[in-house]
Structure formats: structure tokens, C-alpha cells
Amino acid sequence: MIRTENLTKVYRMGDAEVYALHDVNLDIQEGEFIAIIGPSGSGKSTLLNMIGCLDTPTSGAVFIDGIDTGKLSENKLAEIRREKIGFIFQQFNLVHTLNALENVALPMFFAGVKRETRLKRAEELLANVGLGDRIYHKPSEMSGGQQQRVAIARALSNDPEVVIGDEPTGNVDTETGNTIIDILEGLNKEGRTVVVVTHDAEIAARVGRTKRMRDGRVLD
Amino acid sequence: MRDKLLMAYRSIRERRTRSILTVLGIAVGIAAIVSLMSVGYGMEEAITGELTGMADMISVMPGKITGHAYVELGSFTDRDVNDLQRIGGIKDITAMTYDAAEVEYRNKRAPIFVLGGDTKELGGFYVEPVGIKEGRWLRENDFKGCVIGDRVANDFFDEVIHVNDKLIINDEKFIVVGIFEKASTLYASDVDPHIFLTLHASKEALQNDEIKYIMVRVYNIDKAEEIAEEIVERINDNHGLDDFAFAMTMGSAIEMMGDVFKIIRGVLVGIAAIALVVASIGIMNTMLMSVMERTHEIGVMKAIGAKSRDVLTLFLLESSMVSLVGGVVGCVLGVVAAKVISLVAGTAIGIEFSAVVKPEVLLGGMAVAMVVGVLSGFYPARKASRMSPVEAVRYE
Numbered sequence: 001m002i003r004t005e006n007l008t009k010v011y012r013m014g015d016a017e018v019y020a021l022h023d024v025n026l027d028i029q030e031g032e033f034i035a036i037i038g039p040s041g042s043g044k045s046t047l048l049n050m051i052g053c054l055d056t057p058t059s060g061a062v063f064i065d066g067i068d069t070g071k072l073s074e075n076k077l078a079e080i081r082r083e084k085i086g087f088i089f090q091q092f093n094l095v096h097t098l099n100a101l102e103n104v105a106l107p108m109f110f111a112g113v114k115r116e117t118r119l120k121r122a123e124e125l126l127a128n129v130g131l132g133d134r135i136y137h138k139p140s141e142m143s144g145g146q147q148q149r150v151a152i153a154r155a156l157s158n159d160p161e162v163v164i165g166d167e168p169t170g171n172v173d174t175e176t177g178n179t180i181i182d183i184l185e186g187l188n189k190e191g192r193t194v195v196v197v198t199h200d201a202e203i204a205a206r207v208g209r210t211k212r213m214r215d216g217r218v219l220d
Numbered sequence: 221m222r223d224k225l226l227m228a229y230r231s232i233r234e235r236r237t238r239s240i241l242t243v244l245g246i247a248v249g250i251a252a253i254v255s256l257m258s259v260g261y262g263m264e265e266a267i268t269g270e271l272t273g274m275a276d277m278i279s280v281m282p283g284k285i286t287g288h289a290y291v292e293l294g295s296f297t298d299r300d301v302n303d304l305q306r307i308g309g310i311k312d313i314t315a316m317t318y319d320a321a322e323v324e325y326r327n328k329r330a331p332i333f334v335l336g337g338d339t340k341e342l343g344g345f346y347v348e349p350v351g352i353k354e355g356r357w358l359r360e361n362d363f364k365g366c367v368i369g370d371r372v373a374n375d376f377f378d379e380v381i382h383v384n385d386k387l388i389i390n391d392e393k394f395i396v397v398g399i400f401e402k403a404s405t406l407y408a409s410d411v412d413p414h415i416f417l418t419l420h421a422s423k424e425a426l427q428n429d430e431i432k433y434i435m436v437r438v439y440n441i442d443k444a445e446e447i448a449e450e451i452v453e454r455i456n457d458n459h460g461l462d463d464f465a466f467a468m469t470m471g472s473a474i475e476m477m478g479d480v481f482k483i484i485r486g487v488l489v490g491i492a493a494i495a496l497v498v499a500s501i502g503i504m505n506t507m508l509m510s511v512m513e514r515t516h517e518i519g520v521m522k523a524i525g526a527k528s529r530d531v532l533t534l535f536l537l538e539s540s541m542v543s544l545v546g547g548v549v550g551c552v553l554g555v556v557a558a559k560v561i562s563l564v565a566g567t568a569i570g571i572e573f574s575a576v577v578k579p580e581v582l583l584g585g586m587a588v589a590m591v592v593g594v595l596s597g598f599y600p601a602r603k604a605s606r607m608s609p610v611e612a613v614r615y616e
Contacts, residue, residue, distance in 0.1 A: 082525020097234035
């Protein structure tokens with residue numbers, strides 16, 4: 001499903017070159033639930049951004065469904081982000097001027113889905129994450145856990161094959177964290193590929209496979 | 221598209237304070253341009269319009285202007301007037317006598333200038349352009365009637381004078397038969413502070429019938445200068461002097477004021493240009509700020525699958541809407557400001573005029589708002605839409 005080949009990302013800090021990713025080779029199978037763990041600065045999030053087509057590598061390649069994403073145009077990449085991947089951020093990253101329903105419907109808006117259809121689906125998705133009674137709330141009127149559930153519903157709005165979570169439980173309490181892991185597990189059971197970066201031992205213990213990273217390299 | 225418009229509208233409404241400030245930023249700039257231009261046009265039109273209306277007139281005085289002062293050298297004779305009638309191209313001539321008199325109204329006295337002349341001729345020169353507010357104009361047999369200017373009626377005595385009130389002019393009793401409207405700028409000094417009498421009455425009251433002022437109207441404005449020269453020549457011949465008579469055409473009056481107009485227009489254009497630059501920078505600044513502060517939001521949109529073009533379209537729609545509203549508000553504010561400025565400035569400098577709002581100024585204002593607004597929204601929006609999603613999401 002997702003494969004990286006000698007994936008390298010170098011940042012320039014003045015005269016020094018910092019390797020955020022160093023020749024990372026990773027193979028993620030369809031339907032897998034994988035956690036990437038490691039200390040801060042080990043390159044986990046950078047790897048996730050590459051897989052999620054949010055960032056471009058310095059060298060090496062990311063293949064999604066066998067397609068080399070480095071060869072795709074801006075618009076094609078946007079399309080992949082929209083159709084194939086659902087991204088969940090640590091900071092939720094909801095659009096704070098829009099209510100829960102509109103936030104969830106936003107990816108469908110960009111996909112050109114009709115208004116009635118997308119609002120109906122957004123409502124269903126919110127009900128699925130237990131927020132059926134909060135659909136008209138703004139992000140500022142919701143707790144961190146509720147916002148993260150809205151973000152998950154948004155990630156699912158175009159029914160993606162892959163769900164990517166960057167520390168999805170990092171900014172919520174333990175109980176909410178558990179709920180979020182439950183939801184992610186459910187998504188995986190539906191057949192979606194789930195990739196998360198986490199510090200959370202709970203998640204790490206519940207996923208099928210963990211990969212440890214350090215200094216921009218995947219260990220093992 | 222309807223969806224995108226709605227979305228843009230939502231986004232504007234959600235940031236109410238920011239949007240209002242942006243609209244105001246644009247509006248103030250546009251208002252500055254619109255009001256200055258309208259005031260400028262108003263002044264120009266008020267003065268040139270009036271001068272053009274009087275362009276066929278030549279004032280002839282027995283004296284000369286030295287420096288800024290007029291020195292009276294004597295008076296005209298009937299022969300002068302008769303000679304003028306023989307000059308070709310002259311439509312009307314009115315000869316007036318003119319002197320200061322002591323005027324009493326309800327036991328209060330004031331020195332006031334009295335003008336006497338042929339009622340038909342005088343009427344032709346003053347009644348039509350100025351208008352009578354109360355009562356009527358003089359008739360040939362109004363030996364004891366007078367018509368007064370606006371300032372005589374309202375300012376010179378403690379009490380306001382009305383039609384049928386009695387005035388005592390140099391011990392002769394007169395009845396006010398008419399009161400002039402307040403005269404516009406160029407007639408103000410001729411009409412407002414004066415009392416008008418028939419020729420017969422002025423001889424009685426002023427104890428003299430010397431001709432102190434001749435007004436001439438010509439058929440062809442282009443010939444006015446030529447005729448004025450001929451008038452001066454004839455009268456000088458009659459009196460055997462080189463510079464006895466002084467004749468001023470409206471054309472030369474316009475020329476005399478021309479430099480002042482040039483300065484006023486230059487200053488107004490200059491200020492409008494500065495206002496335009498300031499407005500443009502203000503609009504750019506507010507647009508830049510409002511897009512920059514949303515870089516994060518743009519990043520989020522891109523991360524969940526928006527194309528650069530989607531983002532750009534949304535932001536351009538937003539800035540167009542804001543610019544449009546700003547432009548409209550600016551035009552309205554500008555028109556209101558122009559009216560207020562012309563009123564206040566008109567009172568302050570003593571020239572009554574009203575702002576002239578030209579449609580092309582309003583359209584120009586709208587165009588500036590739209591072009592500057594959309595362009596200055598376009599630049600940061602394009603920049604933000606081209607950022608990598610990760611970079612934009614990290615932007616705080």
C-alpha cells in the first residue's frame with residue numbers, strides 16, 4: 001500500500017545539514033495498523049508528512065498504491081490527500097470559523113460533492129464518533145477530545161483507504177485517548193490502513209506492528 | 221460557485237471585526253479620493269460656471285486700479301454714455317450713480333451705499349441672476365420705493381427689514397418694495413450690501429446724479445476685450461486723459477483669478493494623489509494582514525485536499541467581496557464628506573459652492589477599491605496557496 005525507498009529529508013540550519021530522515025525504507029501493507037514510535041526529533045512526524053503527501057523528500061521516494069508520489073503534480077498530490085488519505089493532526093487543525101458539520105464537510109467541498117450530500121454524510125460521520133448532538137458547535141465550543149473526534153470524522157469524509165495520525169492522542173486526556181484508539185482500531189477493522197506516530201504506550205501495545213525511529217532512521 | 225461564494229461570505233462574517241476594519245480601511249481611502257475630487261469639481265464649477273454666466277459683461281469705472289486699490293478719478297458724463305451706445309456689438313448699457321448715504325431704520329443709523337439707475341437696465345443686470353426673495357423689483361415711477369440687498373435686510377440693523385418697512389435715506393423717506401435673495405459669490409459684492417433706487421429717487425436722495433459705474437453687455441463674448449478697449453479709448457478722449465476710465469471684462473477677471481485656480485486645482489489633485497497612494501497602501505496592508513494571519517488555515521485546507529487553485533479562488537472571492545463593500549461604503553462616505561467639506565469650507569472662505577459628484581469619480585473609486593483590493597489580496601493568497609501544506613500548517 002505504502003512504500004518508502006531510501007527516503008531522505010535534509011534541513012539546512014545555517015551551514016549545517018540536519019538529516020530529519022536518513023534512507024528510510026518502510027513497507028506498509030494494506031489493512032495494517034502500524035505505530036511509529038521514538039523520541040522527539042527522531043523524524044517520526046517528518047516521515048508521516050512524507051507518507052501523507054504533505055511534504056516532499058530531498059531524495060528517495062514514496063510510493064502509494066505503486067505510484068511514485070514524487071512524480072505527481074501539485075494538483076494530483078492534492079487529489080491523493082483528498083481521496084486516499086485521511087490525516088489527523090496532534091493539534092486537531094480544525095478551521096475555527098466553521099462549525100463541526102462544516103469542518104467535516106470541507107474535504108468533500110473541495111472534492112466538489114453536492115452540498116446536500118456532503119452535509120448529510122458529515123452528519124453521519126459525526127454521529128459515528130459520538131458527536132451527533134454537537135454538529136453546530138464551533139471548535140472553540142468543544143473540548144480537545146471532541147475536537148479530535150471532529151478531526152477524525154473529517155479525515156474520513158472522502159472515505160480514504162489510509163488514515164494517518166500524528167500523535168492523535170497527544171493533546172487529550174487518557175480516557176479520551178482510549179476512545180480515540182478505539183475509533184482508530186475500528187477503522188482498521190473496517191479494512192483501512194492506519195498509520196500513527198505516537199508516544200503513547202497504550203496505542204503501541206494495541207497495534208499490529210510498531211516501528212522505532214531514532215535520528216532519522218528506522219531501527220530494526 | 222454558489223458554494224464558494226457562500227463559503228467566502230461565511231468566512232467574512234465569522235471574522236466580523238477584522239472584516240469591518242478591512243472594509244473601513246478601504247472605505248476611508250476611497251472616501252478621501254471621492255470627497256476631494258468632488259469638492260474640487262464643485263469649487264471649479266461654482267466659480268467658472270458663474271463667470272461664464274457673466275462672461276458677456278464689462279464693468280466700466282471712472283478710475284484706475286493701482287496695486288490692489290481702486291482710485292476714483294471723477295464721474296462719467298451723459299456724453300460718455302451716449303458715445304458708448306454708438307460702439308458696435310454692445311447689447312445693453314446701464315449707467316448707475318453710486319454713493320454712500322446715511323440710512324435710518326427704527327431709529328438706528330448706518331452708512332450704506334446706494335445704487336441708482338434705469339430700473340429696466342438695472343433689473344436686467346441684477347434681478348434675473350440674483351432673484352427677488354420678498355416683494356418686487358423697482359418700477360420707473362417708484363419715486364419713494366427702494367429694493368435692498370440681503371445684508372442690508374438682515375445684517376446692517378438690529379432688526380430684520382421686511383417689505384413695506386420704512387427707511388430714511390439722507391432724510392428722505394422710502395418704503396422697501398423688494399428684498400433680493402442672498403446673491404451668489406460674484407454678485408454678492410454688487411447686490412448684498414446695497415440699496416437700489418430709481419434714477420429719479422437717487423438724484424433726490426444722493427443730491428447728485430453723477431454716473432459712477434457703467435455696466436455693458438456685449439453680443440459676442442469673443443469681442444469683449446476689443447470692445448472694452450474701445451470704450452476706454454472713447455471715454456478717455458472725452459475727458460482728455462490717458463487713463464481716466466477703467467474697463468474690466470469677465471474674461472480678464474477670470475484671467476486675474478486664473479493663477480489662483482491653478483494653485484487650488486494643483487493642491488487638490490496633489491492631495492487626491494496622496495490619498496490614493498495612502499489608500500492603496502492601507503488596502504494592501506489590511507489585505508496582506510488578513511491573508512497572512514490565515515496561512516495556517518490555508519495549510520489545513522491544503523492538507524485535507526484543497527488544490528492551490530481552490531484556495532486562491534476562495535481568497536479572491538473574499539477580497540473581492542470586501543473590496544466591493546469597501547468601495548461602496550467609501551463612495552457613500554466620500555459623497556457625505558464632500559457635502560460637509562464644501563459646506564464648512566464654503567462658509568469659511570466665503571465662497572458658496574456645493575460638491576459636484578461625478579459618476580466617473582464614483583466609478584473610478586469603485587475601480588480603485590476593486591483593483592487594489594483584489595490585487596493586494598491576490599499576492600499573499602497566491603503565496604500562501606503555493607506553500608507546502610506542512611509549512612503552512614506550522615505557520616502560527
